[in-house]
Amino acid sequence: MAHTLAQKILQAHTDEAIMAAGQIVRCRVSLALANDITAPLAIKSFRAMGAKKVFDRDKVALVMDHFTPQKDIDSAQQVKLTREFAREMGVTHYYEGGDCGVEHALLPELGLVGPGDVVVGADSHTCTYGGLGAFATGLGSTDVAGAMALGETWFKVPPTIRATFTGTLPRWVGAKDLILRLIGEIGVDGALYRALEFDGAAIEALSVEGRMTIANMAIEAGGKVGLFAADEKTLAYTAARGRKDAPLSADPGATYERELTFDVSGMDPVVACPHLPENVKPVGEVRGVTLDQVVIGSCTNGRISDMREAAEVLKGRKVAKGVRCIVLPATPGVWKEALKEGLIETFMESGCIVGPATCGPCLGGHMGILADGERAIATTNRNFRGRMGSLESEVYLASPAVAAASAVAGVIAHPGSL
Amino acid sequence: MSYTGTAHKVGEHIDTDAIIPARFLVTTDTRKLGENCMAGLEEGWVKRVKPGDVMVAGRNFGCGSSREHAPIAILGAGxxxxxxxxxxxxFYRNSFNMGLLLLEVGDEVDKIADGDTVEVDAAKGLITNRTTGATITCPPLPASMRELLDKGGLVPYVREKLA
Structure with a gap:
């Protein structure tokens, strides 16, 4: 049988023959991940399962990134509990403090995930690693506890939707715009229970970081994974992080449940309006919407290429009075590189607040919470009602360039219009 | 597995931030999470719930984050x-792992209104609206989900495997 990327990767991790979508197979996992919100529950389940040790201390990652630096006593207790578990189990990849960053930016940077891997994480944005060609998906804490104990889990083999992006990206249009356009087209449940596979000339032209931005939001269409073939760019990226990976692509003649094609030439940057990621409009249609806060960062758009994109727009300009523009480079590595390249100076000169590597405001945790009636534009991934604070606040989602331009204008703006 | 209770109806694409907002995720305690169930939809929403009541929703219920706290909060609310x-x-996997029963019924969900008394017979795959007399037949649970529920959830399943 000719396999899609999802089926091909699962097949390499199971002894059962994958014959069709819908089949349930047990698969070996390459890495099991949890964070400071989900690890405590996973540990509770792990103990209740009677597990005494993790299946492989090098294949479990615990990243304390959501409510850190610890925002209050309760969240500090959660981290403490996880830290003690990591010590007891001898977990190699426990990250907290100065070596810690937003998990889905950090693990690729450390070379812990790569093409052909099966990664399960107690975090819905685990699908980010699909940008490197990994079958990576979010599960709940107890599912991840099971994987931490057994080194395996079950999957229903998903049918695949293929999204082909053709044409050449116009100036100011990037990966974030492509994934928002797709979600706008198919809806927040358009890929429910399904794998998304991305290809086409515009995808090949994207950087590996851009591909991770797209894969990251597969879950916002309900997708199980968002997969990209591993090409020369992917292999160069993972080789630079100490890995030896092989190219990976779908089999010719694989069966797709649905095929969508988008021509990106002539496309405008887009934003997702409150309160769902599917409420997508060209930026021109919401131009002038007033703002109180701008957030640039997160597992979607907190990598160095995102920092460069934002700095390019902010350089020599000032954040509008009355707007707080919060920049959170997603890992210490991104932070240091941004410092070296002078991007941090640009942000500070513009009047931004530059914070530590944390998920922070993306999920309304801390470091930038919205009051009643306040409105933000963010490079994050969700704009559900109340996601960033008050139930009476609003979040628009956009690329780093559009977010930065909007910070300068004080209203939602096209970066080309400044 | 048979339940009778009042239906509490919510809309489409109810996300996990609505079911249990992130600010309440500083605990794993079932009761505390239950006290804030649906606080992201409406503050104090949970006050209307009596133990044994039934949640009824539209499309794509539980979208968003992987937080297992969401099914726990629903269970904690009773x-x-x-x-x-x-x-x-x-959310689907998490719920069965936690012992929360989910029934996917498509458009038939429109046969239940907020406040109706609903009887669920999971073994027969039958939902009866006691208020209107309407009935809904549900598709059988996937075999893997039945196995999990039979064993009492994922925790006992793995415990048995490790023993």
């Missing part, structure tokens, strides 16, 4: 079952 048009996939 609701043992959710009937919906459809469910988001991580």
């Amino acid at each position: 609701m043992p079952v959710v009937i919906a048009h459809s469910f988001a996939r991580i």
